[in-house]
Amino acid sequence: MTTTVVVAGATGDLGGRIVRALREHDTHVRLLTRSRSSPSAERLAATYPGVEVVTADYTDHASLTTALDGAEVVVSAVSGTRPVIGDAQRALLAAAVEAGVQRFIPSDYAADYRSITPGTNRNFELRREFAADVDAAPIRATSVLNGAFTDMLTGQAPLILFDRQRVLYWSSADQVLDFTTKDDVARTTALVALDPAPPRVVEVAGDRVTARSIADAMSRLTGTPFRLQWAGTAGTLSAMARVGRRLSRAGDDEPFPAWQGMQYFVSMFSGEAELRHVDNARYGVQHWTTVRDVLAAHLGT
Template sequence: MSEIVLCGGTGDLGGRIAARLTERRIPFRALVRPHSDTTALRALGVELSVGDLTDPAGLDRALAGARTVVTTANGLGRSTAGARDVSIERVDRDGNAALVRAAEAAGVERFVFVSSQGMTDAMVDLVPLFAAKRATERLLQASTMRSVLVRPAAFQETWLGPESGIRPEKRLAVVHGRGRTPVPYVAADDVAEACVRLATMEDPPEALDLGGPEALTRHEVVDAFERALGVRMRRIVVPRRALAFGARALRRRRPELASVLGIALYRDVGEEVGADGLRALGIEPRPASAHIAALARAVART
């Protein structure tokens, strides 16, 4: 019987967690939505349970016999990519709330929830995704389960690539705000490894901030791309005031876009924790400069 249930296994981070659990021969069950692409999970031989975070019967089936839940499920990436059947409200707020309640009712003992750094009161008021994550954190902290809150810094794969406006192949980079605040960009593989260890270790911490070993400002990131490619990149600056205005104006009408703008603002004004959390788990984190160098090599080959 699978004692671990993974939610979000068809996503990027969840897929990395699934691969690690499989490599270690740790049995687990993945809750997957009816129309999700499960090709990668099936190739790993993962036990699948078809359902939805808002489907009580599906949750009950997935959680039967489970002792640990690990969830990376979120609606931001898919909704900004154009999916209409997911949203922050449906997945991150209502879906996670339903999952917490169902897990508690099923007798789950441990709940590993991937949250985020940066959830200050001001940012929670501005960023719908942060508001949903904080609500889930509070539900977990009030539950009878042992909650493990995983709070990553900015992901290298997202915030050092085209999703955040860095397009080295076009010699173009968007700078959010002043671009002078150091950010400890963290690798998704390192966060995935941390989640596996937190799900299986005997005595996990209640919360852990995870960042990378190298804090770079936005301008330093662009500088690194320029050095690696031997070219100059055009920098388009989006002022802090524009980011804040857009986040506030779109918060109700387009909460996903508002979240992207608000998080970009936070990266320019906030402060995130570095590599101590990963190293406490015995993980030596990957530096952002290595990721930048790999991206630059890929561009040079095209």
């Protein structure tokens, strides 16, 4: 029997990858879009036969419920701040419950936000708040936790200073850091969506490294010594992030300001967000893209 999966946020980077991963299986995929004319959604539907585009505004409960009717699973890949991760997802969750959807996958796709210190990571706290709503709802839910996206190491996450042959670290160069590529996260999410009885949380890590091992990998890949550079403690970085947040002109409206990136490093290098129950073998033997693989591709080696 073909499973019907609704993907919210499908026109985003990760959402599009999830759609592609789902279409590798016997699934009927619906792309949920708020605009009646969404070129991105139309391109996805044209690229992957069997994909249907449905339109509903998150503020219109009736139309949202209709869009989800008959689906077994709702996958949320929306991205944003409180109006999206909180308000829009709550509307999506309520509609899923009313439509009789069996399972819900929230837009987590992150490190383990469940035990971070309050006030140290805004985006993680928004996910923790929404998780409480999910747990209280009469629907089975599964969160996918994957650490940070490995793809960010080549640009967005300033951990590796390529031009200066340095790898930054806070507190300890031997703190375990979890990384998974977006494609591997998308594949895992698709498998979770098709799993009739997944657990509340599925933890995967394409690679588990340290700042020290990243420096060693870069040295080997480039033939040039990459040295570790201590940038302070995780506590110092957290204080800097708080100052940056107060001075930010965008306030809390911007999804990934510089201070939020600092907060992510705080969560990782403090060890609070480290994954504790990684189960890469849950869905059998899979190919996991390592940090070295991503760096090698970036360097063209």
